[in-house]
Amino acid sequence: MRFFIDVINGLRIAFGALRANKLRAGLTALGIVIGVMTVIMMVVIVLGLNKALRSQLDFLGAETVFVSRWDWMSNNWRDMIKRRDMRVDYIEALREESEYVEAISPFYDREMTVTYRGSSLSRVNVQGVSEEFFITNPKELAEGRIFTEQEVSRNAHVAVIGQDVARSLFPEESPIGKTIKLNGWDFEVIGMSTPFGKVFGQSWDNFAVVPYGAFQKRFSGRWADLTIVAKSVEGGHLDDMKWEVEGIMRRLRKLDPRQANDFGLNTQSAILEQFDQMTAAVYAGGIIIGFISLLVGGIGIMNIMLVSVTERTAEIGLRKALGAKNWNISWQFLVESAVICAIGGIFGVAMAAGLSKAINNFLPTYMPMWIVGVGVIFSGVVGIIFGLYPAMKAARLSPIEALRSD
Amino acid sequence: MNGERRPMIEIRELRKIYDLGAVKVEALAGVNVNILENDYVAIMGPSGSGKSTLMNLIGCLDTATSGEYFLAGERVAGLSDKQLAEIRNRRIGFVFQTFNLLPRASALQNVELPLVYAGESPSERRRRAREALEAVGLGDRMKHKPNEMSGGQRQRVAIARALVTNPAIILADEPTGNLDSKTGNEIMLLLETIYEKGNTIILVTHEEDIARHAHRIVRLRDGLIESDEVIHRAA
Ligand SMILES: Nc1ncnc2c1ncn2[C@@H]1O[C@H](COP(=O)(O)OP(=O)(O)OP(=O)(O)O)[C@@H](O)[C@H]1O
Numbered sequence: 001m002r003f004f005i006d007v008i009n010g011l012r013i014a015f016g017a018l019r020a021n022k023l024r025a026g027l028t029a030l031g032i033v034i035g036v037m038t039v040i041m042m043v044v045i046v047l048g049l050n051k052a053l054r055s056q057l058d059f060l061g062a063e064t065v066f067v068s069r070w071d072w073m074s075n076n077w078r079d080m081i082k083r084r085d086m087r088v089d090y091i092e093a094l095r096e097e098s099e100y101v102e103a104i105s106p107f108y109d110r111e112m113t114v115t116y117r118g119s120s121l122s123r124v125n126v127q128g129v130s131e132e133f134f135i136t137n138p139k140e141l142a143e144g145r146i147f148t149e150q151e152v153s154r155n156a157h158v159a160v161i162g163q164d165v166a167r168s169l170f171p172e173e174s175p176i177g178k179t180i181k182l183n184g185w186d187f188e189v190i191g192m193s194t195p196f197g198k199v200f201g202q203s204w205d206n207f208a209v210v211p212y213g214a215f216q217k218r219f220s221g222r223w224a225d226l227t228i229v230a231k232s233v234e235g236g237h238l239d240d241m242k243w244e245v246e247g248i249m250r251r252l253r254k255l256d257p258r259q260a261n262d263f264g265l266n267t268q269s270a271i272l273e274q275f276d277q278m279t280a281a282v283y284a285g286g287i288i289i290g291f292i293s294l295l296v297g298g299i300g301i302m303n304i305m306l307v308s309v310t311e312r313t314a315e316i317g318l319r320k321a322l323g324a325k326n327w328n329i330s331w332q333f334l335v336e337s338a339v340i341c342a343i344g345g346i347f348g349v350a351m352a353a354g355l356s357k358a359i360n361n362f363l364p365t366y367m368p369m370w371i372v373g374v375g376v377i378f379s380g381v382v383g384i385i386f387g388l389y390p391a392m393k394a395a396r397l398s399p400i401e402a403l404r405s406d
Numbered sequence: 407m408n409g410e411r412r413p414m415i416e417i418r419e420l421r422k423i424y425d426l427g428a429v430k431v432e433a434l435a436g437v438n439v440n441i442l443e444n445d446y447v448a449i450m451g452p453s454g455s456g457k458s459t460l461m462n463l464i465g466c467l468d469t470a471t472s473g474e475y476f477l478a479g480e481r482v483a484g485l486s487d488k489q490l491a492e493i494r495n496r497r498i499g500f501v502f503q504t505f506n507l508l509p510r511a512s513a514l515q516n517v518e519l520p521l522v523y524a525g526e527s528p529s530e531r532r533r534r535a536r537e538a539l540e541a542v543g544l545g546d547r548m549k550h551k552p553n554e555m556s557g558g559q560r561q562r563v564a565i566a567r568a569l570v571t572n573p574a575i576i577l578a579d580e581p582t583g584n585l586d587s588k589t590g591n592e593i594m595l596l597l598e599t600i601y602e603k604g605n606t607i608i609l610v611t612h613e614e615d616i617a618r619h620a621h622r623i624v625r626l627r628d629g630l631i632e633s634d635e636v637i638h639r640a641a
């Protein structure tokens with residue numbers, strides 16, 4: 001109880017001193033404000049990029065492998081461009097020989113212009129796949145249906161379209177049953193997917209999915225590049241499937257044991273791993289910058305607290321003469337310094353929140369609630385650490401020396 | 407009644423030397439004095455004779471270079487910082503020449519201050535601070551800041567602050583030094599009533615008129631007691 005009262009009193013005294021010296025306290029806290037804001041912005045941007053990337057990669061599927069000429073993690077284009085094309089007949093071999101493949105589909109894509117009557121939409125990502133693509137990469141449909149095995153095998157001209165396509169070509173009516181033109185070829189719309197939204201300012205609803213046979217026949221020029229999409233059976237067998245697919249692919253490509261793979265086995269997790277490695281460096285940089293700016297802010301606090309102790313020497317002497325113990329005095333100054341910093345922290349967090357909102361349009365940011373608490377508490381701790389020496393110095397003053405300083 | 411009074415302050419061969427590096431100033435050169443419970447002592451002497459130095463030692467604000475000081479039978483030299491703080495808080499009330507009030511705080515808050523360090527609850531603090539201010543005739547000035555009061559009123563606040571923890575000893579170093587003689591006399595009358603309630607009062611002054619309010623005058627010269635006389639006053 002006694003201790004509690006002492007603590008409250010220390011707080012009251014410290015707040016009184018702060019109120020009397022608002023401007024100085026504010027200027028002192030500026031270093032902390034900027035420090036906290038910098039650190040939080042780094043974290044918020046990294047978290048935002050991370051989140052955006054994850055949600056963007058989500059459509060790739062966590063249990064899906066993309067077999068392609070291209071290694072997504074490599075930039076050795078000169079070697080990769082010399083590799084042989086993927087072939088559709090690999091798919092049958094993989095389906096038959098693999099235990100872990102649950103569904104497998106070819107995947108072609110190309111940007112085209114889609115038209116319906118008078119209106120048109122350019123740069124639509126048209127994808128050629130089999131019906132199993134809707135298992136490897138499930139789509140939620142807002143309306144209509146996906147295409148069937150029969151439609152795929154007879155190269156039917158049917159399409160499942162994304163929200164952007166639907167909205168710009170069919171603003172007033174249902175697209176289902178309508179005939180649209182993909183690069184001039186008629187396709188019947190049989191399904192419309194629910195919206196995915198935007199990632200990195202780019203829409204993910206600007207697509208049309210058609211049977212791969214029709215795609216091959218109508219759109220495959222020299223740029224059509226086949227990717228095989230395979231999803232593993234339930235129960236975390238992605239790595240098993242990858243290993244299995246690698247063996248089968250090496251045989252199909254007739255590679256001898258000394259030769260390296262001439263194909264890529266791409267997964268979402270591989271991309272994320274690389275991204276995490278990259279962001280770890282950014283994080284480390286952020287922490288160092290944060291420490292430096294908080295150090296600078298902390299030294300500012302220490303400086304101003306030392307000035308404050310000197311200015312208030314007579315007050316300290318008086319308080320001691322009236323019975324203040326050393327810890328009462330040091331507590332008073334420690335609280336003052338911690339409060340200045342914590343308030344600086346609050347402003348820093350608030351400014352970071354505003355800034356994060358402001359830039360969110362061109363740089364994804366994500367500010368979780370815990371960062372508010374951590375920011376404020378961390379600044380308070382900086383205040384305590386850098387307030388320690390001035391507080392001790394104040395407490396150690398002899399009452400008579402302090403009184404005489406008047 | 408004289409026979410029953412116990413010694414409050416016992417000082418033996420007390421010495422205080424200020425070491426200024428090149429020179430050593432012997433502010434107290436071996437002082438011996440006993441002050442009883444409910445004594446009213448005026449300390450006089452020329453400037454630099456060591457009056458304030460002695461007061462600071464008695465008030466446990468400073469430590470002696472050598473010699474012994476017993477406060478209510480307790481040897482002060484052996485006490486920790488914390489124990490000294492408690493003694494200053496509970497047993498001693500200080501009144502300074504320059505009042506030494508916190509400028510930003512109201513009269514009430516200034517008087518509450520010793521109770522803050524005594525760990526009293528806010529309501530108890532307020533009650534006792536009010537009482538003390540009423541006792542010094544400032545019941546209507548509780549909310550005033552020091553710069554909104556006259557010198558005499560400020561000194562009354564300081565006296566209320568000295569009284570608020572009910573200390574046995576009041577130490578006043580030139581309490582009227584910054585006041586005109588009329589106001590000074592009012593302050594002395596106030597000290598008189600405090601004395602009558604049983605407190606021990608030690609007062610430093612340069613003025614014979616002021617000293618005459620006390621019952622005993624101790625004169626210092628060059629850090630030594632020159633004379634120590636009891637005043638017989640006409641009632
Ligand atoms: N902190 C100090 N450092 C060095 N010398 C000091 C210190 N305080 C006091 N002295 C010296 O000790 C001597 C006694 O000083 P003290 O203040 O006790 O005198 P005083 O009797 O109170 O004088 P006054 O009537 O002027 O207040 C003086 O010579 C003074 O210069």
Ligand SMILES: [Mg+2]
Pocket residue numbers: 457458459
């Ligand atoms: Mg003096």
